[in-house]
Amino acid sequence: KAGVTQTPRYLIKTRGQQVTLSCSPISGHRSVSWYQQTPGQGLQFLFEYFSETQRNKGNFPGRFSGRQFSNSRSEMNVSTLELGDSALYLCASSLAGQSFTDTQYFGPGTRLTVL
Amino acid sequence: AQSVTQLDSHVSVSEGTPVLLRCNYSSSYSPSLFWYVQHPNKGLQLLLKYTSAATLVKGINGFEAEFKKSETSFHLTKPSAHMSDAAEYFCVVSDERRSQGNLIFGKGTKLSVKP
Numbered sequence: 001k002a003g004v005t006q007t008p009r010y011l012i013k014t015r016g017q018q019v020t021l022s023c024s025p026i027s028g029h030r031s032v033s034w035y036q037q038t039p040g041q042g043l044q045f046l047f048e049y050f051s052e053t054q055r056n057k058g059n060f061p062g063r064f065s066g067r068q069f070s071n072s073r074s075e076m077n078v079s080t081l082e083l084g085d086s087a088l089y090l091c092a093s094s095l096a097g098q099s100f101t102d103t104q105y106f107g108p109g110t111r112l113t114v115l
Numbered sequence: 116a117q118s119v120t121q122l123d124s125h126v127s128v129s130e131g132t133p134v135l136l137r138c139n140y141s142s143s144y145s146p147s148l149f150w151y152v153q154h155p156n157k158g159l160q161l162l163l164k165y166t167s168a169a170t171l172v173k174g175i176n177g178f179e180a181e182f183k184k185s186e187t188s189f190h191l192t193k194p195s196a197h198m199s200d201a202a203e204y205f206c207v208v209s210d211e212r213r214s215q216g217n218l219i220f221g222k223g224t225k226l227s228v229k230p
Contacts, residue, residue, distance in 0.1 A: 004158075033217060043205070043220040056217075090158055094217070104218060106151070106159040 001027060004093050004107035012113045018079040021110045025072050025093030031055075032074040033104060034066060037088040046089075049074050050096075078112075086114045117142045119208050121221035129229045134178075134193040136224045138206030141187065147209035148189045149218070150180055154202045162204075165189065176200070201228045 005024045013019050025032050034046040045058040049068035066076040072093075078085055088111050092104035122137040140146060147166045151159040163174025170182045180191045189206060206221040 006158075031217075042222050045218070048217065092159075092218075102217070103149070103161060103164055105161065108158040111156070 006107040010111045014115050020077045023074045023091030029093035031094045033092045034076050035090045081114045117208050119221040121224050125225045127227040128196045134196045136191040138189045140208045149207040150191050151205045152202050196228045
């Protein structure tokens with residue numbers, strides 16, 4: 001079974017631009033979560049989608065948004081990029097996400113650099 | 116509220132010697148606990164998972180962890196380190212209240228393996 005895939009793997013943008021990242025979960029998985037990883041803050045939860053609905057959201061500004069499609073693929077968008085948005089963005093999928101014991105499987109991440 | 120504390124930010128061992136990465140957790144309920152590993156510029160890979168079954172959990176690549184409720188610990192061990200074990204390791208607790216998403220991450224422990 002293919003793992004979680006994320007595209008693109010690397011992105012370079014300038015301040016003020018916007019960016020869209022894509023995540024394809026493992027086949028059959030319906031829950032997709034997004035995390036931001038930086039050296040200073042570590043891994044921080046952005047949001048979770050399940051059945052095309054945002055089920056949970058972390059403490060990030062409204063510039064960070066996401067969506068999930070009927071095939072469970074998910075995208076996240078960051079508008080008006082700031083230097084501090086430079087990070088590794090990780091996507092994780094799990095089967096149903098109903099239980100907090102579900103295992104989350106992570107993709108390789110998208111490395112975003114904002115200049 | 117749940118939290119995870121990884122007691123060492125960096126551990127250095129020699130190849131062939133035992134590995135011990137320490138993790139303490141705080142949870143109001145019976146937690147699910149995970150260890151993930153991240154190699155440089157890669158996503159997170161699940162090493163092992165505890166979900167209230169056997170307290171000694173065996174994972175991939177010879178790693179294991181023991182859940183000790185009385186000590187609120189979930190330390191990761193390996194009898195003999197290999198050069199390929201050099202990576203960053205994250206202790207993770209599930210968030211039954213989902214207030215921070217599904218998973219709460221420790222700050223990580225970087226493992227160095229000397230030849």
